Amino acid sequence: MFKYIIKKIIGMIPMLIIITFLIYLLLEMTPGDAVSRMMDPEAIARLSEQELTAIRELYGLNDPFIIRYFKWLFQIMQGNFGTSITSGVPVSTIIGRALPATIELAIAALFISTFLGSVLGVLGAIRKGTMTDNLLTFAGMIGVSIPQFFFGMVCILIFSLNLEWLPVGGRTDPSVVNFFDRIQYLVLPSLVLGITMTAGVMRYARSSMLDTMNKEYIRTARSKGIPEWRVNLVHGFRVSLTPVIVLVGFRLPTLIAGSVVIESIFQWPGIGNTFSSAIRASNYNLVMMIALIFVFMVLFASTFVDIITALLDPRVKLEK
Amino acid sequence: MSDTIITVKNLNTYFYTNQRCNRALNGVSLEIKRGKTLCVVGESGCGKSVTASSIMQLLPKLCRIEQGEIIYHSEDRGDIAIQDLERNGKVMRSLRGKDIAMIFQDPMTALNPVYTIGWQISEMIRAHEKISKKEARLRAIDLLKSMGIPNPEKRVDEYPHQFSGGMRQRAMIAMAMSCNPKVLIADEPTTALDVTVQAQIFKLMDELKENYNTAIMLITHDMGVVCELADDVVVMYMGNIIESGSAQELLGNPQHPYTQALLKSIPMLGKGANQNLNPIKGSTPDPLNRTKGCQFAPRCDKRTEKCDEIMPEEQLVGKTHMVRCNLFCSDMKGVN
Numbered sequence: 001m002f003k004y005i006i007k008k009i010i011g012m013i014p015m016l017i018i019i020t021f022l023i024y025l026l027l028e029m030t031p032g033d034a035v036s037r038m039m040d041p042e043a044i045a046r047l048s049e050q051e052l053t054a055i056r057e058l059y060g061l062n063d064p065f066i067i068r069y070f071k072w073l074f075q076i077m078q079g080n081f082g083t084s085i086t087s088g089v090p091v092s093t094i095i096g097r098a099l100p101a102t103i104e105l106a107i108a109a110l111f112i113s114t115f116l117g118s119v120l121g122v123l124g125a126i127r128k129g130t131m132t133d134n135l136l137t138f139a140g141m142i143g144v145s146i147p148q149f150f151f152g153m154v155c156i157l158i159f160s161l162n163l164e165w166l167p168v169g170g171r172t173d174p175s176v177v178n179f180f181d182r183i184q185y186l187v188l189p190s191l192v193l194g195i196t197m198t199a200g201v202m203r204y205a206r207s208s209m210l211d212t213m214n215k216e217y218i219r220t221a222r223s224k225g226i227p228e229w230r231v232n233l234v235h236g237f238r239v240s241l242t243p244v245i246v247l248v249g250f251r252l253p254t255l256i257a258g259s260v261v262i263e264s265i266f267q268w269p270g271i272g273n274t275f276s277s278a279i280r281a282s283n284y285n286l287v288m289m290i291a292l293i294f295v296f297m298v299l300f301a302s303t304f305v306d307i308i309t310a311l312l313d314p315r316v317k318l319e320k
Numbered sequence: 321m322s323d324t325i326i327t328v329k330n331l332n333t334y335f336y337t338n339q340r341c342n343r344a345l346n347g348v349s350l351e352i353k354r355g356k357t358l359c360v361v362g363e364s365g366c367g368k369s370v371t372a373s374s375i376m377q378l379l380p381k382l383c384r385i386e387q388g389e390i391i392y393h394s395e396d397r398g399d400i401a402i403q404d405l406e407r408n409g410k411v412m413r414s415l416r417g418k419d420i421a422m423i424f425q426d427p428m429t430a431l432n433p434v435y436t437i438g439w440q441i442s443e444m445i446r447a448h449e450k451i452s453k454k455e456a457r458l459r460a461i462d463l464l465k466s467m468g469i470p471n472p473e474k475r476v477d478e479y480p481h482q483f484s485g486g487m488r489q490r491a492m493i494a495m496a497m498s499c500n501p502k503v504l505i506a507d508e509p510t511t512a513l514d515v516t517v518q519a520q521i522f523k524l525m526d527e528l529k530e531n532y533n534t535a536i537m538l539i540t541h542d543m544g545v546v547c548e549l550a551d552d553v554v555v556m557y558m559g560n561i562i563e564s565g566s567a568q569e570l571l572g573n574p575q576h577p578y579t580q581a582l583l584k585s586i587p588m589l590g591k592g593a594n595q596n597l598n599p600i601k602g603s604t605p606d607p608l609n610r611t612k613g614c615q616f617a618p619r620c621d622k623r624t625e626k627c628d629e630i631m632p633e634e635q636l637v638g639k640t641h642m643v644r645c646n647l648f649c650s651d652m653k654g655v656n
Contacts, residue, residue: 216429219378223424224444224495225416228408239434314434314479 004310008303019295020076024069027288076292082285084278091289094274099293102263102270106255108190113197114248120198121205121244122237128210136202143199148258152192152265159188189266193258197251204247208240215239242312249305253298324393325502325535326352326375326420331388331403333367333374342607344370346559347388349634351552352503355533357526359546359567361582362556365604368539369425371556372505375537376422377407394419395502418448421496425508427488431480437464438476441495448499463494467524486517490524497528504528505537510545522549543586547571552640555579558607558615560631565641575643578616614646622647 044052056062063071075082081091124136159166166188212218213236221235222228259272267273271290278286328350335342345367352358360368373379375390390402392415405412424430432440441463442456451459457476464472467490480488489509496504506525510518526549528534538549546553550567555578563576574580584598602619605611611618617627626646635648 216424216426217432220424220430220492221432222378222408223376223416223422224447225413225418226443226447227413231408235432239432242434312434314436315481 001310005307008306012299012303015299016296017073019299020073020292021069023288023291023295024072027284028065081289084283084286091285094286095271095289095293098269098271098274101268102259102272104186105190105193105259105263105268105270108186109194109197109255109258110248110252112190113194113201113251114244116194117198117201118205118237118241118244121202122209122232122240124202124206125209125213126232133206136206140199140203143195144203146195148192148196149261149265151195152189152262155188155192156265189262189268192265193255193262196258197248197254200251201244201248205240205244208243209236212236212240242309245308245312246305249301249308252301252305253294256294256297322393323353324351325354326537327389327391327393328371328375329389329391331371331374331390332386333370333379333383334386335380335383337382340608343610344383344559344607345374348556348559348561349388350554350561350564352535352537353552354502354535355529356551357529357536357538357549358552358554359550360537360539360554360556361541361543361546363541363604365607366556367559368556369507370559372422372507372537372539375402375505376416376420377402377405377412378422379407392419392503414448417444417496417501418499419501420503420505421499421501423489423492423496423504423506423509426512427485427492428512430492431488433480436477436479437483437491441476441491441498444495445498459498460494463498464491467491467494468520469494485513486520489513489517489521493521493524493528497532497534500532501534503535503537505539507539508541509538510540510542518545525549543583555582558604558610560615560644561642562616562644563642565638569638569641573638573641575637575641575648576616576645577620577622577647581621 047055053062061068079092081095083090084094087094120136124133127133166184213232218231218235221231226234256272259268259270260276261272262268263270263272264276271293275287275290277283278290328348331345331348332343333345335344348367348371350358350360350371360371362368370379370383374385379385385403388403392400392402394400400411400415402412402415405415431437435443438457438460441460442453445451445456445459446453461472461476464475469475469487469490475483475487480491483491489512493509504525509525510521513521522545525536525538529536536549538545540546546567550571553565553567553570554561555563555570555576557578563570563574563579570579571583574583578600581598581600585600587597588595600619605615605618611628613629614620614623614627614631617623620627624646630646630649632644632646632649634642634644637643637648
């Protein structure tokens with residue numbers, strides 16, 4: 001098992017390098033270079049060709065693309081991410097400030113969707129054809145198809161503005177306020193971020209569970225004389241869990257992508273929010289680094305899913 | 321204590337699908353005797369498995385026992401009417417596995433892929449006896465050993481996919497035998513296995529019968545197996561038992577045209593490719609669209625006009641030999 005995990009993590013490295021190259025290439029292909037972004041166009045126009053070359057030389061922009069890429073990669077690996085073009089603050093500081101908020105939100109949404117989704121899905125499967133099942137299926141359809149930004153705004157309107165149960169948005173400073181005061185800020189954004197995934201997981205868990213409950217080993221389990229809840233949970237749910245976890249893993253990128261929209265709506269001071277404002281300000285250093293973080297998260301998620309799947313399904317380990 | 325351990329009387333089990341009713345069993349009566357093997361034979365879809373599932377109350381949701389009774393003659397708890405028990409209720413569960421155990425057709429799919437063999441056997445033991453996990457595991461190892469699985473100490477912690485088909489079925493039997501059941505129902509236990517393994521499995525089952533006095537209900541469509549193992553035989557067709565009796569009576573002197581045809585249709589090994597095969601003409605009719613009289617009449621060589629009209633009653637032609645055919649019914653005894 002340990003060997004399998006190590007192998008999976010090592011397998012991530014070439015993937016990461018290829019992706020950094022692609023991101024760098026994309027940035028290279030956009031018009032203009034770093035100098036034209038840092039300086040006022042009028043100032044550039046006043047400079048002579050030699051002065052421009054000198055400035056470019058200073059920043060190493062006259063080197064061939066490949067050499068610049070490796071220089072950049074080397075810097076990144078040393079933890080030197082550069083500074084924000086607009087504020088001059090190191091990128092690592094900005095990200096370091098925003099990342100915990102995003103991770104908090106994503107984990108909350110992940111937890112809600114996995115837990116709620118699989119419990120409701122299994123409930124629907126066990127009560128197949130009843131009122132409960134029909135209601136859940138209906139709710140699932142809405143959940144899958146409702147756009148997140150719309151659902152977010154409706155939630156703010158109902159729970160924050162009309163009922164005044166929860167704050168409209170923002171996030172309190174984690175160092176100051178206690179957990180229960182903080183959680184009220186987390187409820188709405190994580191619920192909205194998790195809604196699509198909850199519905200997806202629910203529908204998937206339901207069909208996976210129904211599929212499992214028709215398997216012959218379920219009849220074998222019943223023939224042993226064990227209680228029905230054990231048949232459902234220990235035999236049925238346990239087996240149907242594996243594909244659900246895989247689905248959750250594949251949907252993780254939607255959580256990360258969704259955070260861009262949700263964080264803007266709820267003014268959540270996370271990576272997504274930073275990302276959208278950095279794009280608007282053409283803050284390329286920052287955009288580049290955040291994109292890299294998103295990619296890393298997706299890669300990490302899929303590796304994590306592989307490991308979890310191997311833990312859950314003994315048959316996977318065979319592929320050495 | 322009577323010789324009989326399970327009495328099935330006039331059992332009717334119906335399936336309800338798409339608002340139609342499929343009468344899978346139409347009055348099946350049979351007896352399973354202690355320490356004997358009862359073979360149930362018949363074509364696919366004749367109701368063999370439904371009979372077994374009815375006894376275990378393992379029928380699908382849309383299927384129910386409409387009429388008749390299944391009595392389990394328990395040694396210490398008196399007679400238990402299985403058909404009246406709640407399907408997954410406490411009493412039924414206490415019988416399943418402990419008193420009546422079942423082996424299924426396909427060992428590839430009958431074991432849960434995510435648990436070890438040992439875990440699955442232990443679960444069965446621990447469902448009925450209060451023993452520790454450790455003791456249950458040791459029992460599982462002993463059981464696997466007695467089923468002739470090599471290196472059971474290691475095998476007990478392996479998963480079903482690490483077992484071959486024959487070994488899985490042996491593990492399945494080990495599981496079924498783990499609580500020393502009084503009755504073992506085997507639903508075509510070797511259909512999915514190759515012939516050499518079949519022999520081993522049947523030898524095992526025969527030994528269990530000898531050593532533990534377990535009654536066996538063996539569902540099969542292999543007449544060779546019936547000759548080897550059966551003490552009593554029941555032949556089913558379209559949800560009815562059409563002939564039953566001791567193996568000697570039934571195989572030595574088959575009376576019903578269907579049984580005769582069934583025995584004649586077996587190709588003989590060694591006779592070469594040129595032998596005449598005698599398949600039974602036609603195929604099993606649609607159970608939703610039954611003929612009025614004898615169910616076998618449309619395919620029968622010896623059919624008379626009476627056969628189209630009347631479903632014959634059970635008729636004793638030997639000591640325990642029963643046949644349900646109009647050829648043996650005196651006039652007017654048949655019922656519609």
